[in-house]
Amino acid sequence: MHFVTYAPPPPLGRFVSLLWYYAAPELPDLLERVLPTGSMSLLINLAEDELRSYDGDDPARCRRLGGVAVCGAHAEHFTIDTAEQRLIVGAEFAPGGAFVFFGPETEALGGEHVSLDALWGREAGLVRERVLEAPTPDAKLRALGAALAARLDRSREGDxxxxxxxxxxxxxxxxxxxxxxxxxxxxxxxxxxxxxxxxxxxxxxxxxxxxxxxxxxxxxxxxxxxxxxxxxxxxxxxxxxxxxxxxxxxxxxxxxxxxxxxxxxxxxxxxx
Incomplete structure (x- = not known):
């Protein structure tokens, strides 16, 4: 297992609490329940251009998303495919921090998983490409941080x-x-x-x-x-x-x- 984290400095660090890279090629292929944290996250599957989530614990109720997806703030557990954690990069938003990136969509994202291209269009795929092209885990985190910093809209800092x-x-x-x-x-x-x-x-x-x-x-x-x-x-x-x-x-x-x-x-x- 290879796990690397990076806490970005301000101004990005005010809104994104952690960037992380996780590689574990020996993970078993099974479903896994994820418990709610109340925060939002962004996930990039580097092994395949798809992310899957499940309603409840039933593998027959699968939702297939693009390889870059946003996980809204949840107050219920949900289920993921463990295989997709074998090579993945993510960003954990500070509570309320996602609003500067997604604006009014933040509320609608609550309890949902949404492909990033539904929110950012073609740029979502470009973010994944930049992270894939970066040669090392640290470089991948810097690439993701740069992509998020470019989307940071300070006019949305909120109430x-x-x-x-x-x-x-x-x-x-x-x-x-x-x-x-x-x-x-x-x-x-x-x-x-x-x-x-x-x-x-x-x-x-x-x-x-x-x-x-x-x-x-x-x-x-x-x-x-x-x-x-x-x-x-x-x-x-x-x-x-x-x-x-x-x-x-x-x-x-x-x-x-x-x-x-x-x-x-x-x-x-x-x-x-």
Whole structure:
């Protein structure tokens, strides 16, 4: 396995949190469940000019996309073909960061996978060609970063209220609620929810639920013996039962099943 990451500096780094290259020729050919993160990403399959996604875990319900695709902000798990991870490059957008690249389409992309050519036209194929032509993993990441920087539209930086809310929701010192944020902003809740959803692709309530779920995964990934009651309390769940219910809603698995079956964080093989 060869995994290379690059965190771009500003101004691109304000909107793209990570660029990554992954090569693993020995991966088994099976389906894999991907858990929601609440953020958007861009994927480029370097091995073949196609990406596939599945509704639920049924291989008969396959959606075939071009070799460059956008994964919108999800609040549900979805399924991918593990074979397509054998040689792939990706960009993880910062929460709300995709808006400067996709504008009003960001909300419509929520919960969806879309070929990039449907959004950028012929340029999508040119991005893949430039990344393919780059000779090394580091050069491929630089090529992708340059392509994204060229598309960065600073006039779309969006509502400052959304940036304030995202920073508040990310504050580890306090579990801010949507009501806390709108109260501090002095902003009508409906207007805030509308603006947040347009820029992030999820409603603020759903975004906060996914973020709390991801905090639980962080606790699990520390590798220590897990106390589910302790994880529930640390992540702000009312009790262990609510935590398990929410976890199953996002992962399609109980926390115990996830720890036993995961291949890596957010990825769970479905067979093999």
């Amino acid at each position: 400052p209220a959304v940036a304030f809310a995202l920073a508040a929701f990310a504050d580890p010192r306090r579990a801010y609620t949507v009501g806390d944020v709108t109260g501090q902003l002095g902003m009508p809740p409906k207007r805030f929810i509308r603006s947040f959803t347009e820029q992030v692709g999820l409603t603020p309530k759903r975004y906060c639920r996914v973020r709390r779920f991801q905090q639980a995964l962080t606790s699990i990934e520390r590798g220590e013996r897990v106390s589910w009651a302790g994880v529930a309390a640390a992540c702000g769940y009312y009790d262990q039962a609510h935590f398990i219910h929410d976890f199953r809603a996002f992962a399609g698995l109980t926390p115990t099943e996830y720890t036993a079956r995961r291949r890596e964080r957010n990825h769970v093989p479905l067979g093999g």
